[in-house]
Amino acid sequence: MDQNAGGLEQEKARRLSAVEALRESGTNPYPYRFDRSHTLGDIRTAHGDIEPGTETEVNVDVAGRIMLKRDQGKLIFATLQDRSDNIQLFVSKAVVGDDAFDAINALDLGDWVGVSGTVMTTRKGELSIKVSSLQLLSKAVRPLPDKWHGLTDTDTRYRQRYADLIGNEESRRMFAVRHAVIASFRRTLHDRGFIEVETPVLHMEAGGAHARPFLTHHNALDMQLYLRIALELHLKRLIVGGMERVFEIGRVFRNEGISTRHNPEFTMMELYQAFADYTDIMDLTELLFVNAAVDATGSSVVTIDDLPVDLSKPWRRVRMVDLVTEATGVTVHPSQPREDLVALAEKHGVKVEKHHGPGKIIEELFEHLCESSLREPTFVTGHPVEISPLAREDRNDPHLTERFELFVGGRELANAYSELNDPVVQRARFEDEQKQKEAGNAEAGTVDEDFLRALEFGMPPTGGLGIGMDRLVMLIGGAASIRDVILFPTLRPEVF
RNA sequence: GCGCCUUUAGCUCAGUCGGUAGAGCAACGGACUUUUAAUCCGCAGGUCCUGGGUUCGAGCCCCAGAGGGCGCACCA
Numbered sequence: 374m375d376q377n378a379g380g381l382e383q384e385k386a387r388r389l390s391a392v393e394a395l396r397e398s399g400t401n402p403y404p405y406r407f408d409r410s411h412t413l414g415d416i417r418t419a420h421g422d423i424e425p426g427t428e429t430e431v432n433v434d435v436a437g438r439i440m441l442k443r444d445q446g447k448l449i450f451a452t453l454q455d456r457s458d459n460i461q462l463f464v465s466k467a468v469v470g471d472d473a474f475d476a477i478n479a480l481d482l483g484d485w486v487g488v489s490g491t492v493m494t495t496r497k498g499e500l501s502i503k504v505s506s507l508q509l510l511s512k513a514v515r516p517l518p519d520k521w522h523g524l525t526d527t528d529t530r531y532r533q534r535y536a537d538l539i540g541n542e543e544s545r546r547m548f549a550v551r552h553a554v555i556a557s558f559r560r561t562l563h564d565r566g567f568i569e570v571e572t573p574v575l576h577m578e579a580g581g582a583h584a585r586p587f588l589t590h591h592n593a594l595d596m597q598l599y600l601r602i603a604l605e606l607h608l609k610r611l612i613v614g615g616m617e618r619v620f621e622i623g624r625v626f627r628n629e630g631i632s633t634r635h636n637p638e639f640t641m642m643e644l645y646q647a648f649a650d651y652t653d654i655m656d657l658t659e660l661l662f663v664n665a666a667v668d669a670t671g672s673s674v675v676t677i678d679d680l681p682v683d684l685s686k687p688w689r690r691v692r693m694v695d696l697v698t699e700a701t702g703v704t705v706h707p708s709q710p711r712e713d714l715v716a717l718a719e720k721h722g723v724k725v726e727k728h729h730g731p732g733k734i735i736e737e738l739f740e741h742l743c744e745s746s747l748r749e750p751t752f753v754t755g756h757p758v759e760i761s762p763l764a765r766e767d768r769n770d771p772h773l774t775e776r777f778e779l780f781v782g783g784r785e786l787a788n789a790y791s792e793l794n795d796p797v798v799q800r801a802r803f804e805d806e807q808k809q810k811e812a813g814n815a816e817a818g819t820v821d822e823d824f825l826r827a828l829e830f831g832m833p834p835t836g837g838l839g840i841g842m843d844r845l846v847m848l849i850g851g852a853a854s855i856r857d858v859i860l861f862p863t864l865r866p867e868v869f
Numbered sequence: 870g871c872g873c874c875u876u877u878a879g880c881u882c883a884g885u886c887g888g889u890a891g892a893g894c895a896a897c898g899g900a901c902u903u904u905u906a907a908u909c910c911g912c913a914g915g916u917c918c919u920g921g922g923u924u925c926g927a928g929c930c931c932c933a934g935a936g937g938g939c940g941c942a943c944c945a
Contacts, residue, residue, distance in 0.1 A: 380878055380879055380895095380896075380913085380914040380915085381878085381879045381914090382879095383879095383896080383897090383913085383914070384879065384895080384896055384897095384914090385879090387896075387897080388896095426903095441905080441906070441907095443904050443905070443906095443907050443908095444901085444904095444907090445901065445902065445903075445904055445907075445908095446900075446901035446902060447901080447902045448901090448902045448903065448904075449904095450903080450904045450905070450907080452905085461904085461905075463903080463904090465902070465903095466902080467902080481895095481896085482895070482896095495903050495904075495905090496903050497903070497904080497905080499903085499904085499905065501903095515879075516879050516880075516895055516896075517879090517880080517895075518879080518880045518881085518895090519879090519880040519881045519882095519893090519894060519895075519906095520880085520894065520895070520906060521880095521881080521893095521894070521906045522880075522881045522882090522894085522906095523880085523881090524880075524881090525880090525881070525882095526876090526880090526881095526937080527937070527938065528876095528936070528937045528938085529880095529937095531937095536880095540880090582945080583944095583945050584944075584945090585944090627944075629943070629944045630942085630943050630944060632940095632943090632944085633938095633939085634944090635943095635944065733945080736945060737945095740945080756945080760945055761945085778945085785945090788945085816944090816945080854938095864936095864937090865935095865936070865937090867936085868935080868936080
C-alpha cells in the first residue's frame, strides 16, 4: 500500500484486497443472482407486532445493503436496508459457526448481501432476522457517507445522487412522491378516456411556448434541429386527427437560467380534450391535483410557506387585468393606449421594452406586482391576446383570451386555454410573432406551416392544459428546490 | 450577469489574536452473547478548493480564479 495515499485510497485498497482474498478462497464477490422470498417491508408488515423475545419458525430469504454493524463479541447486530425498509440482522457465532461468523464480521458498510434466516424479536423487542447463512452479493469498495447524517453537501448530493439515495430517507421519499404523482396523473386521465402518446423531441421549429431553445444537428440530413420547448403543437395535430383526448408526460428543454424553480430540462404534462373549453380544464386541473396529493401523501392538504392549504377546496378564479387593477388602483385593459400603460409601468418600476405592446405591459405589471403574493391556488384568467398566440379570443372580450395560468405558492404551475382552432386567425397570430422575432424578440415564435395545414383540416373546439410536473412534485412533496425533485439536475461539469 | 455566503480527513463538522492541523463517525488492532448512531481501549488517515501576494511565519489577512448555496436579474 502506498504510504502516501490518503484515507480514501487506503480504504479502497483494503477493500479491493478483501475482494481478491475472497476470489482466492473460491468465493465470487460479485455473484449473478439471489432468490429473495420477502422484502423487508413484507416481513415488517407480517411480523411487526410479535412480542419481545420471540423466536419464530418462519424462514425468509432477504437481500439488501449493510448500513450499520454492531459487533458484540460473539454476536453481531447489523442493519440491512432494501428498497422497502430496514431490518436488523441477528448473527450468533454459535448458530453460524466460526468461519461464517468471521466472514460476516469482515463485511463492510455498503456491502450487498443475501441472507437466509428466521424471523425473531430481541429481548428489547426489535424485529430481527436470525441469520442461518449469509452470502455476499456485491462488495462495496468505497465507504458510505456518514452513517448518521448521510450526505448534506447539496452539491455532492446532486452530483452523486446514488450516495444521497443510500443515506437520505428524505431523498428517497421525495422520489417516491414524484412517482406517485405521475402514476396518479396517468390513472386519473386513463379513467377519463385520455390516451397517452409520444411526440417528437427533435423539432424543426421550437414552437408552442416562448423560450430560447437548445440547438442540435442531424448529421445524415445535415439539418439543424431544436429540442422541444413544449408539447403543444404536436398534441393538437392529434386532436385534428380525431384522437379527441390525448396527453403526454415528457421532457422539454429551455435554454435559460437555472434556479430553485428552473432546470434546463424539465417534465411537462400536456393534455388536450376535444369539445371542452378552459372552464372544463379548470375542473380537470383541480381533480388532477387533488388526486395526486391524496395518492402521494394520503391527504389533499399541502404546506405552502409553512401554512396548510387544502387543495380540495375550490380555487379562486380572477382575471389578470383585475389583479393588476387591484394592485395599482388604476383600471387596466389591453385596449388602452400604450403610452398610458407605459407610464403606469414606469410608476411601478417595471421595465418596458420597445417591442412590448399593451398586453405584454399588463403581464409585466402582473408579474411584478401580483404573482408572488398568490399563495393559495389561483386561476389567473383572461391573458391579453398579444401574449397568447395559441389561445382563442375571449367570447366576451376581443382583447383577452380564454386562458388561465395556475399559481400556487407564488409559482406558475399550469397554463391552459380554450385552444385557438381558426386557421386564418392562427396564421395572423403566427405572422405577428414572426414580425416580433425579426424585430429582435428572441423568444417570439415563427410560422409553423404544417401546424396551420393541420388546423385547415378542422380542429374541434378543444381545451388544453400544460402542467410543470417538477413544480407540482415540489408542492406535494414539500421541496424547496426543483433540484430536490429531479434525480440528476443540470450542473456544471465536475473536475476529476 | 450582479450581490451576499460558502469550500478543512471518505462523511459530518470545529479551528480563538496570524505562531507545528482538531473532534465525532467510517477504517484498522483489541475487549464484549441482546445491541439500537452500541460502548470501552489503542492506532492511522490532510493538495486546509486553486494560483499569486503580504509576513520571520498564512487554514486564518489581501488579490485573482474555480465549485456550490441563497437573493436579484433572466425565465409569458
